Amino acid sequence: MADSYARSLISSAQLNRARGKIVYRIVLTVVIVIFTLIFIGPLYFLFTDGLKSTQEAIAAPPTLYPHALHPSSYSRAWGEFSLGRLLLNTLYYAFGALAFQLVFDVAAAYSLSRLRPALGNVVLAMMVATLMIPAMVLIVPLYITVAHLPIVNISLIGSPAAIWLPSVANGFNIFLLKRFFDSIPAELTEAATIDGASPLRVLRSIIIPISRPILAVVSIFSLVAVWKDFLWPLLVEGGFNPPRETLNVGIWTASQTAPENMVLAASAIAAVPTIIFFLIFQRNILAGLTAGGVRG
Amino acid sequence: MADLVTARKADTLPPARSAAGGRAARGRAARKLVPEARRNLSAYGFLIGAVLCFALFSWYPMVREIIMSFQKTQLGVTSWAGLVNYRRIFNDPTFWTAWRNTLEFTLLALLLGFAVPFFVAILLNELRHAKGYLRCLVYLPVMLPPASALLLFSYFYDPTYGLFNDILHTLHLPTSQWVLSSGTRWPTAAMISVVIAATWMNMGGATLIYLAALQNIPGELYEAAELDGAGIVKKIRHITIPQTKLVLSMLLMLQIIATMQMFVEAFILDGGQGVNNNTESVVYLIYQYAFAMSSASNFNSAAALGVVLLVVLATFSGGYVWLTRTRDR
Numbered sequence: 001m002a003d004s005y006a007r008s009l010i011s012s013a014q015l016n017r018a019r020g021k022i023v024y025r026i027v028l029t030v031v032i033v034i035f036t037l038i039f040i041g042p043l044y045f046l047f048t049d050g051l052k053s054t055q056e057a058i059a060a061p062p063t064l065y066p067h068a069l070h071p072s073s074y075s076r077a078w079g080e081f082s083l084g085r086l087l088l089n090t091l092y093y094a095f096g097a098l099a100f101q102l103v104f105d106v107a108a109a110y111s112l113s114r115l116r117p118a119l120g121n122v123v124l125a126m127m128v129a130t131l132m133i134p135a136m137v138l139i140v141p142l143y144i145t146v147a148h149l150p151i152v153n154i155s156l157i158g159s160p161a162a163i164w165l166p167s168v169a170n171g172f173n174i175f176l177l178k179r180f181f182d183s184i185p186a187e188l189t190e191a192a193t194i195d196g197a198s199p200l201r202v203l204r205s206i207i208i209p210i211s212r213p214i215l216a217v218v219s220i221f222s223l224v225a226v227w228k229d230f231l232w233p234l235l236v237e238g239g240f241n242p243p244r245e246t247l248n249v250g251i252w253t254a255s256q257t258a259p260e261n262m263v264l265a266a267s268a269i270a271a272v273p274t275i276i277f278f279l280i281f282q283r284n285i286l287a288g289l290t291a292g293g294v295r296g
Numbered sequence: 297m298a299d300l301v302t303a304r305k306a307d308t309l310p311p312a313r314s315a316a317g318g319r320a321a322r323g324r325a326a327r328k329l330v331p332e333a334r335r336n337l338s339a340y341g342f343l344i345g346a347v348l349c350f351a352l353f354s355w356y357p358m359v360r361e362i363i364m365s366f367q368k369t370q371l372g373v374t375s376w377a378g379l380v381n382y383r384r385i386f387n388d389p390t391f392w393t394a395w396r397n398t399l400e401f402t403l404l405a406l407l408l409g410f411a412v413p414f415f416v417a418i419l420l421n422e423l424r425h426a427k428g429y430l431r432c433l434v435y436l437p438v439m440l441p442p443a444s445a446l447l448l449f450s451y452f453y454d455p456t457y458g459l460f461n462d463i464l465h466t467l468h469l470p471t472s473q474w475v476l477s478s479g480t481r482w483p484t485a486a487m488i489s490v491v492i493a494a495t496w497m498n499m500g501g502a503t504l505i506y507l508a509a510l511q512n513i514p515g516e517l518y519e520a521a522e523l524d525g526a527g528i529v530k531k532i533r534h535i536t537i538p539q540t541k542l543v544l545s546m547l548l549m550l551q552i553i554a555t556m557q558m559f560v561e562a563f564i565l566d567g568g569q570g571v572n573n574n575t576e577s578v579v580y581l582i583y584q585y586a587f588a589m590s591s592a593s594n595f596n597s598a599a600a601l602g603v604v605l606l607v608v609l610a611t612f613s614g615g616y617v618w619l620t621r622t623r624d625r
Contacts (some may be wrong), residue, residue, distance in 0.1 A: 008421050010530055032426055039433040046448050060457045060500040108346030117339030124444060130354045132613055136557040136579045137606045140586045140598045168349035191363035199338050230442055230560045248441040252564055255447050267444035278439040282432055
């Protein structure tokens with residue numbers, strides 16, 4: 001399947017006939033136009049409606065483009081909702097969670113895959129089993145635990161650790177990483193061990209460089225997950241001044257009181273980093289989707 | 297799922313060790329004990345961070361939820377309460393409304409969010425041009441912060457100045473109140489509005505997974521079907537669907553589980569409840585019990601509701617595992 005085009009429902013022979021070509025051209029054009037309208041259309045309004053004045057934004061019928069440009073709603077939204085602050089918060093949470101996940105989950109998967117401690121299988125099974133527990137179901141006991149950590153008796157509410165540490169408990173990371181580490185030939189690591197390399201050295205110099213693709217997948221999805229999460233950051237970081245929320249929660253809070261044009265401007269600003277991120281990493285993201293072993 | 301099983305099987309193989317042969321068994325056992333202990337120690341050293349996080353933020357809350365659901369807290373004193381919490385949630389009329397709504401959302405979301413991506417994937421798979429562009433288009437909304445997308449939709453849904461009513465008006469069709477509709481008869485306009493927004497936001501993931509599955513179908517199957525004179529519909533029915541059955545059924549289960557946990561969509565579009573509670577979901581009710589009832593915030597009732605939801609979802613995934621296992625072998 002490498003070089004020859006994998007054929008699909010309709011054969012190339014059928015498409016190469018004169019009628020087939022015309023039909024294909026029409027279908028292609030219609031699909032491109034409709035898909036652009038459906039998926040880019042709303043984004044067009046997201047970005048242009050923020051440029052309208054407050055009156056124009058709630059005028060009936062709605063205008064298709066801003067009749068008078070008001071870029072000030074963007075700058076006002078940026079200032080009044082402290083979007084810069086929210087953006088920094090979100091980056092801080094997302095990259096912090098990424099760092100914790102990479103350190104702890106990679107170390108754990110390495111240990112389970114290569115060092116194989118006693119009862120490692122039980123630990124692995126219990127970690128992977130958490131994939132079966134829907135996240136929303138645990139939101140209440142998780143909140144109570146984070147608000148009052150057992151044994152050490154401290155509360156993580158309002159601290160970034162409330163987002164960072166629970167993100168480490170991700171069965172999918174462990175599953176993906178361990179499966180990838182298992183596929184690395186044992187000879188590579190054994191040779192290093194015989195030469196006297198410590199387990200940490202083996203992890204750093206052999207396993208991690210080989211595992212770049214899977215680390216990229218895990219990293220991207222962990223960043224996106226923190227960026228998109230809503231209820232959890234609302235519960236643990238909401239209601240502080242200066243705000244400690246994520247952008248996602250912050251623009252919702254702002255929408256409760258602010259006029260429409262400013263809400264839309266804020267939503268547009270919040271969308272920009274994710275769109276840029278997607279355009280840069282789209283290849284990895286689209287490929288990573290099928291990395292979870294969902295194959296036909 | 298099959299990968300999970302093989303992963304576990306591979307695990308039971310003994311670890312590779314350099315064999316130290318030719319020595320007396322007893323001396324070997326004694327000498328092996330120390331490196332063995334040391335190996336375990338360093339292995340657990342690597343494991344400890346993740347284990348602690350899993351224990352604190354996944355395993356313990358799981359146990360705690362079940363325990364809490366049988367307890368009550370009054371004036372700071374926690375005591376066993378038997379089935380009081382369960383009786384309370386079952387006697388709450390909104391419990392049944394929330395389940396009805398959640399079911400309605402799940403069914404509608406499957407109708408749209410399960411079938412539409414499949415046919416979109418089939419369509420995209422046929423096109424020889426603009427592939428990358430179309431794929432990016434479909435997936436772009438998945439990347440947006442949900443609040444951005446949903447605030448935009450709630451703007452479109454506005455009955456007076458929203459875009460959707462303007463389109464309906466221009467086409468001389470009756471306009472709608474969208475998420476603010478007060479009807480409670482299935483399918484409610486309010487819930488349909490929530491589902492449309494949710495599908496727009498989320499369909500990219502399923503579409504791309506289907507696309508990957510479609511590309512794994514061997515082309516010879518279609519060729520053979522053509523020789524037998526099969527048309528497009530027949531090819532889809534007899535080749536495409538059976539060949540992608542595994543992915544279809546897996547995504548069906550994942551989507552059921554995901555949609556049954558609907559929260560943020562309705563929460564941002566209409567505050568979570570809607571008019572006459574017609575978009576209130578089970579997870580919203582959990583949220584309400586635990587965090588939004590100013591007078592009687594009740595973690596224990598919320599935990600009981602969480603256990604009920606868990607049992608329902610576990611039944612789904614258990615049923616799925618059982619069904620696919622018997623069908624496979």
